Amino acid sequence: MADKKAPARDAGVLVIGLGRFGSSLATTLDRLGQDVLAVERDEKLVAQWSGRLPLVEADASEAEALVQLGAKDFGVAVVGVGTELEASVLITANLVDLGTPQIWAKAISAEHGRILTRIGAHHVVYPEADAGSRVAHLVSGKMLDYIEVEDGFTIVKMRPPKEMQGFTLAQSDIRKRYGVTVIGVKSPGVEFQYATPETRVSANDLLVCSGHADLLERFSARP
Structure with a gap:
């Protein structure tokens, strides 16, 4: 059984809920060397993750439990509980x-997200919806990776269209013609390089591009 209390700390990330979303988040933060503490009330999940993560067994829907484990001393808290709306x-x-x-805070619907925002959550995430949108872009075109940052601004990894192959970025002038920016180029066997006007693109290269999602979708659809 995990400890009921945790030492106070001045910073770090508190992750509440060790379902698929919370456990992935917590283990990644821990692997990156972040000061992380997970909180879970389900005994089976506590047993599963005990010894693998800094972990406290507690019901975070009870205010006193959060006080006892020192939640107020964390700079960031992530509410990974999504399916139980009340909790x-x-x-x-x-x-x-x-x-x-x-x-x-994780939300499973737009209504859920609006409630979380109204009560004071600073950021609301929709893991299922975001994953679905990302996969849709990947399976429908030439994009190899797709990350929407905010307000339509997106970063993608893709193969270069034929019209770029064999030319420098200055010659193909992609930004002026399509409204997207080539951030960098990864050639086989060569380290990633930030793009310059003199960067020459070959058929086997991978491009990292940024811009509005609509413009990137049109650009990636080029033959």
Whole structure:
């Protein structure tokens, strides 16, 4: 059984809920060397992750539990509970009351997201919807990776259209013609290089491009 209390800390990330989203987030943060503490109330999940993550067994929907484990000392808290709407709202409200500087909360619907925003969540994420949108872009065109950052601004990895192959970026003038920016080029067996006007593109290269999603979709559809 995991400890009921955790030492106070001045920074770090508190991850509440160890479902697929929360466990992936927590393990990645831990691997990156971040100061992370996971909170889970389900005994089976606690047993599964105990010894693999810094972990506390507690019901974060109870305000006193968050106080006892020192939640107010974390700079960032992530509410990974999504399927239980009431618990998600209660946990987020408790974190707001504690004055948590940055609260990220998982939502499973637009209505759920609006509620979380209204009660004080600083960031609301929609993992299922975001994943679906990303996969749709990948399976429908030449994009090899797709990340929408904010307000339509997107970064993609893709193969170069034929009209770029054998030419420098200055010669193909992609930014002027299509409104997208080539950030860098990865050639086989060569380290990633940031793009310059003199960068020459070959058929086997990978491009990292940025721009508005609509413009990138049209550009990636070029033969």
